[in-house]
Amino acid sequence: MNRTVAGGFWLIIYLIVILSPLFFMMIGDTPPERPFWVEFSVGLGFVGLVQTAVQFALIARYKTITAPYGIDLILKYHRQIATIAIGLLLAHPVILVIHNPGLLGLLNPVGGTMASRAGNWALYTFILLALLSYFRKRINLDYELWRVTHAGLALIAVVLAHVHIRLSAYYTETPWKHGVLIGISVVMLASLVYLRLIKPALLKRRPYRVAEIKAERGDTWSFTVTARDHEGMRFRPGQFAWLKLGESPFTVEEHPFSFSSSALEPKRLEFGIKELGDFTGGIGQVPIGTTAYLDGPHGAFSPDLEPAAGYAFYAGGVGITPFMSMLRTLADRGDKRPIVLFYGDKSWDATAFTDALAELEKRLDLTIVYVLEEPPEDWDGESGFIDAGVLERHLPEEGIERLHLVCGPEPMLDAVGKALEQREVPIRLIRFERFGLV
Ligand SMILES: Cc1cc2nc3c(=O)[nH]c(=O)nc-3n(C[C@H](O)[C@H](O)[C@H](O)COP(=O)(O)OP(=O)(O)OC[C@H]3O[C@@H](n4cnc5c(N)ncnc54)[C@H](O)[C@@H]3O)c2cc1C
Structure with a gap:
C-alpha cells in the first residue's frame, strides 16, 4: 500500500470508529424519542467519548498507523482532535441546559444525580488534562511528570465517562450496546498497556x-x-x-x-x-x-521514501543530525545524485559536524551552504536565516526533481516552506521533521 492510500485508509477507519456508537445505538430496541436537541447533544457526547478513547491508540507508536504520516503529524493531530473532542463533550451538557434551563443544577459537580456527577467529573478531568498540556512549559511542569499525569487523568476521565453513560442508561440499557461502547474504550486503552508494558518487555531482549x-x-x-x-x-x-x-x-x-x-x-x-x-x-x-x-x-522523514533525481536538505541547529545519517548513508551507497545542504546556525562555533561534512563533500556530489545568524568578521558566506533569497542564490533551477527535506526550529520550517511555495515546488516533494513533539 503506498503512503497516500495508507493515509486515506486509516482516516476512513478513524471516521468509522468514532461514528460507530451512533449506528450501534440506533440498532434493535431504541428508547422513546426525545426532542432533537437532546438527542443531538447525546450523540455529540458519544462521539466525543470514542474520540478521546481513540487518542490512546494514536500515541501508541503503532508503525502501520504512523508510517504514512510521521509521528510528529500524528501528535499534532492528537492535540487538535483532543480540542475537538473536549469541545463535543462540553457541548453535550451545555446544549442540554440551553434546551432546558431547569437542568442547570446538573452541572454542579457535587450536586445532581450520581450520573450527572460522574459526567461532570469526567468533563472537568478532561479539561484539566488539556490545560496542563497547554500550559506545561509555562508552568515549568517536568516533562516526565506531565506524561504520567496525562495518561493517568485520561484513564480516569474515560472510566468516569463510562460510569456516567451506564448510570444514565439511555440507549445503553441493552447490555450489548454498552458492551460495544466499553469494548471500544478497552481496546483503545489496551494501547497504553502495549506502549508501557509489552513494548518495554520486548525491548528487554534487545539491549x-x-x-x-x-x-x-x-x-x-x-x-x-x-x-x-x-x-x-x-x-x-x-x-x-x-x-x-x-x-x-x-x-x-x-x-x-x-x-x-x-x-x-x-x-x-x-x-x-x-x-x-x-x-x-x-x-x-x-x-x-x-x-x-x-x-x-x-518516522517518515527519509530520502528513501520518495524517488528523486537529487536532494535539497535544509538543517537548522541540531536539525543537522538526520542529514548526517542521510549523507553518510548516501556516501556509503556510492550515490552520485546532486545534493545541496543548507545549514543554518547561530555562529560558526555553534555549527557541529563541520569536519565530517567536509569529508562527505569529497565522497558525494554535495554543495554545503552555511548560513550564520552571527557570522565572524571575515565571513564571506551567507548570513541571517535560510530564506527565499538564499535559495535563489544557491539552488539551481536545473529542471531536475529534487526532494526537499527540512528539519529545524519552527520559524525556519515556516520560512523554508514559504520559499519553496514561491518556487512552486510540488508539495509531494517537500518533507518536514519537527523536533518539538510536545
Ligand atoms: C523526532 C525527534 C527527533 C529528535 N532528534 C534529536 C536529535 O537528533 N538530537 C537532539 O539533540 N535532539 C533531538 N530531538 C529533541 C530531543 O528529544 C529533546 O531535546 C530532548 O528530549 C530534551 O530533553 P531534556 O530532558 O534534555 O530537556 P528538557 O529541558 O527536559 O526538555 C526540553 C523540551 O524538550 C521536549 N522533551 C523533553 N523530553 C522529551 C521526550 N522524552 N520526548 C519528547 N520531547 C521531549 C519537551 O518539549 C521539553 O519541554 C528530537 C526530537 C524529536 C521529537
Missing part, C-alpha cells in the same frame, strides 16, 4: 551498550551505542528512536533522537545530541558501558 561519547562543537555530542548480542536496528536514514538509559526498559524517561550514523551499520548506531535540558545536559557524562534501549525506528 545496547553505550560504546563511545565524543564532544562535537556547539554543545553537541556524538553518542554511540552498539548492539549487545543481536543484529541491531535496521532503519532508514532520517528516522529516529526513543533512547532509554539504564538497566530497566520500563523506565518512564525516554527521549527521541534521530540517528546520525549510516543506515548501513545497524549494529553500531550513532546519535548527535545537543545539550538542552536535564537529560541531554548530562549526556556527555554517561559512563561508557551503560545499558541502553532503543524503541524504533520511527
Whole structure:
C-alpha cells in the first residue's frame, strides 16, 4: 500500500470508529424519542467519548498507523482532535441546559444525580488534562511528570465517562450496546498497556551498550551505542528512536533522537545530541558501558521514501543530525545524485559536524551552504536565516526533481516552506521533521 492510500485508509477507519456508537445505538430496541436537541447533544457526547478513547491508540507508536504520516503529524493531530473532542463533550451538557434551563443544577459537580456527577467529573478531568498540556512549559511542569499525569487523568476521565453513560442508561440499557461502547474504550486503552508494558518487555531482549561519547562543537555530542548480542536496528536514514538509559526498559524517561550514523551499520548506531535540558545536559557524562534501549525506528522523514533525481536538505541547529545519517548513508551507497545542504546556525562555533561534512563533500556530489545568524568578521558566506533569497542564490533551477527535506526550529520550517511555495515546488516533494513533539 503506498503512503497516500495508507493515509486515506486509516482516516476512513478513524471516521468509522468514532461514528460507530451512533449506528450501534440506533440498532434493535431504541428508547422513546426525545426532542432533537437532546438527542443531538447525546450523540455529540458519544462521539466525543470514542474520540478521546481513540487518542490512546494514536500515541501508541503503532508503525502501520504512523508510517504514512510521521509521528510528529500524528501528535499534532492528537492535540487538535483532543480540542475537538473536549469541545463535543462540553457541548453535550451545555446544549442540554440551553434546551432546558431547569437542568442547570446538573452541572454542579457535587450536586445532581450520581450520573450527572460522574459526567461532570469526567468533563472537568478532561479539561484539566488539556490545560496542563497547554500550559506545561509555562508552568515549568517536568516533562516526565506531565506524561504520567496525562495518561493517568485520561484513564480516569474515560472510566468516569463510562460510569456516567451506564448510570444514565439511555440507549445503553441493552447490555450489548454498552458492551460495544466499553469494548471500544478497552481496546483503545489496551494501547497504553502495549506502549508501557509489552513494548518495554520486548525491548528487554534487545539491549545496547553505550560504546563511545565524543564532544562535537556547539554543545553537541556524538553518542554511540552498539548492539549487545543481536543484529541491531535496521532503519532508514532520517528516522529516529526513543533512547532509554539504564538497566530497566520500563523506565518512564525516554527521549527521541534521530540517528546520525549510516543506515548501513545497524549494529553500531550513532546519535548527535545537543545539550538542552536535564537529560541531554548530562549526556556527555554517561559512563561508557551503560545499558541502553532503543524503541524504533520511527518516522517518515527519509530520502528513501520518495524517488528523486537529487536532494535539497535544509538543517537548522541540531536539525543537522538526520542529514548526517542521510549523507553518510548516501556516501556509503556510492550515490552520485546532486545534493545541496543548507545549514543554518547561530555562529560558526555553534555549527557541529563541520569536519565530517567536509569529508562527505569529497565522497558525494554535495554543495554545503552555511548560513550564520552571527557570522565572524571575515565571513564571506551567507548570513541571517535560510530564506527565499538564499535559495535563489544557491539552488539551481536545473529542471531536475529534487526532494526537499527540512528539519529545524519552527520559524525556519515556516520560512523554508514559504520559499519553496514561491518556487512552486510540488508539495509531494517537500518533507518536514519537527523536533518539538510536545
Ligand atoms: C523526532 C525527534 C527527533 C529528535 N532528534 C534529536 C536529535 O537528533 N538530537 C537532539 O539533540 N535532539 C533531538 N530531538 C529533541 C530531543 O528529544 C529533546 O531535546 C530532548 O528530549 C530534551 O530533553 P531534556 O530532558 O534534555 O530537556 P528538557 O529541558 O527536559 O526538555 C526540553 C523540551 O524538550 C521536549 N522533551 C523533553 N523530553 C522529551 C521526550 N522524552 N520526548 C519528547 N520531547 C521531549 C519537551 O518539549 C521539553 O519541554 C528530537 C526530537 C524529536 C521529537
